[in-house]
Amino acid sequence: MIELKDVYSGYGQEDVLQGFSGRIAPGDFCAILGPNGAGKSTLLYTLIGYLKPRRGGVIISGKALETCKPAWIARQLAFVPQEQRSEFDHTVLETLLMGRYPYLGLLQSYSAEDMEVVDAAMHKLQLDGFKHRWLSKLSGGEKQRVFIARALVQNTPCIILDESLSQLDINYQLEIMGLLREIHRQEGKTVLLVSHNLNLASNYADSLLFVKSGRLLAHGSPEELMQTEILHELFGLRLQVISNPHSGRPNIVYP
Numbered sequence: 001m002i003e004l005k006d007v008y009s010g011y012g013q014e015d016v017l018q019g020f021s022g023r024i025a026p027g028d029f030c031a032i033l034g035p036n037g038a039g040k041s042t043l044l045y046t047l048i049g050y051l052k053p054r055r056g057g058v059i060i061s062g063k064a065l066e067t068c069k070p071a072w073i074a075r076q077l078a079f080v081p082q083e084q085r086s087e088f089d090h091t092v093l094e095t096l097l098m099g100r101y102p103y104l105g106l107l108q109s110y111s112a113e114d115m116e117v118v119d120a121a122m123h124k125l126q127l128d129g130f131k132h133r134w135l136s137k138l139s140g141g142e143k144q145r146v147f148i149a150r151a152l153v154q155n156t157p158c159i160i161l162d163e164s165l166s167q168l169d170i171n172y173q174l175e176i177m178g179l180l181r182e183i184h185r186q187e188g189k190t191v192l193l194v195s196h197n198l199n200l201a202s203n204y205a206d207s208l209l210f211v212k213s214g215r216l217l218a219h220g221s222p223e224e225l226m227q228t229e230i231l232h233e234l235f236g237l238r239l240q241v242i243s244n245p246h247s248g249r250p251n252i253v254y255p
Contacts, residue, residue, distance in 0.1 A: 001026055002047060002158065002190070007056035009046040015054060016042040018214035026157070029184045029191045031201035034211035035235055040194045041082070043211065044162050047192075048079050061157075074102035078151035080144075080161040082194075092130045092138075092146050096121060099153030121149040125179065141172030148179060158190040159183070166196060173197070177204040199251040202226050203244060210234050226250035 003023040010016035016039045024030055032040050045051045047058060049065055058065040060076055078099070090098075099121075100114045122128055125145045135143060144164055151159045159180075165173045181204050184191045195201045201208060202222040210217040210225060212234055218225050231239045231252070239252045 001059070001061065002192075003059040004043075004046070005057050005059070007046060007053045007058065009051050009053040009056075010042060011051075016214050017046065017053075019056070020211075020215055021056075022209065022216040022219055024190060024192060024209075027184075027188050027190055029181065029204070029206040030193070030209055031205035031207075032192065032194045032209045032211060033196070033198060033201055033234070034217070038211045039214040040211050041162050042214075044079070044160055044192070044194060048077050048160065049073055071102050074154065074156075076156055076158060078154040078156040078159045080147045080151055080159065080164050082163040082166065089134050089136045091132050091134055092122075092127060093118065093132060095135060095146055096150050096153050099150040099155075102154065117153050117155065121152040124152065124183075125149040139172075140168050141175060144168065144172065144176050145179070148176070148183075152183065156189075158192065161191070161193045163194045163196065165200075173200060180204070198226070198231075199244070202249045202251060203247045222249050226252070 001023060004020050007017050007020045008015045020039070020043065032043065034040055042051065046053060049070070052066070060068065060073070065073070096118045097110060097114065100110060100117065122131065125148060127145060127149055130138070130142070130146070135146065138146065147164070165176055168176070177200060180191050180193070183189055193205070205222065207220060208222055208225045209219045210230070217234055218230055226241050228238055228241055231237065241250050242253055243249070244251045
């Protein structure tokens with residue numbers, strides 16, 4: 001379980017999270033939504049320990065995050081950031097092997113088991129023919145599959161993604177969301193995803209977490225939260241909600 005207790009966190013002297021409290025149950029597929037500047041990405045960076053709360057605390061698997069070593073955190077949480085930038089290009093194989101770093105001892109090299117884990121992730125994400133290709137030569141959707149595969153290689157109970165679909169065309173967005181749902185259902189992993197697409201989140205996620213002004217506004221199923229009054233409180237817009245004839249989930253209709 002992931003839990004935040006009255007967390008104040010941000011950048012410099014500014015707290016973006018303003019007393020945020022909430023919890024994510026093990027095995028949940030949860031989409032985090034809210035207006036720009038609400039604190040969605042700050043929430044994720046606080047969860048993975050990149051940002052230290054000024055007040056309050058984060059609990060991961062029953063342990064206070066501030067007391068945990070980075071290697072232990074890396075075995076609990078795999079993070080896929082919004083942008084992947086590097087001064088050096090890497091092959092797909094090299095990128096996936098990075099996910100095994102938390103399991104390497106001092107001066108230890110990759111084992112046959114590490115390579116088996118990498119090969120299994122490549123096969124699952126349909127990357128078998130990409131092993132020696134450079135990341136710079138891949139499309140946006142292909143890169144995202146590589147980064148999700150790296151998260152699988154990290155072998156954590158939870159995968160966290162920060163707006164990882166925002167720069168992709170709709171066909172890639174649907175592909176990646178389908179892959180995440182498949183991973184969630186087959187392997188029982190907790191998936192925590194920041195999104196700006198209400199309909200995509202509602203169609204694929206088990207629960208939605210609404211963030212406004214650095215606080216938890218609401219957390220529940222798409223059926224509970226995708227309602228006109230709640231969405232108005234979150235975004236300041238009155239949006240019509242209908243049932244998607246394909247998924248049966250509530251979706252908004254744009255005016």
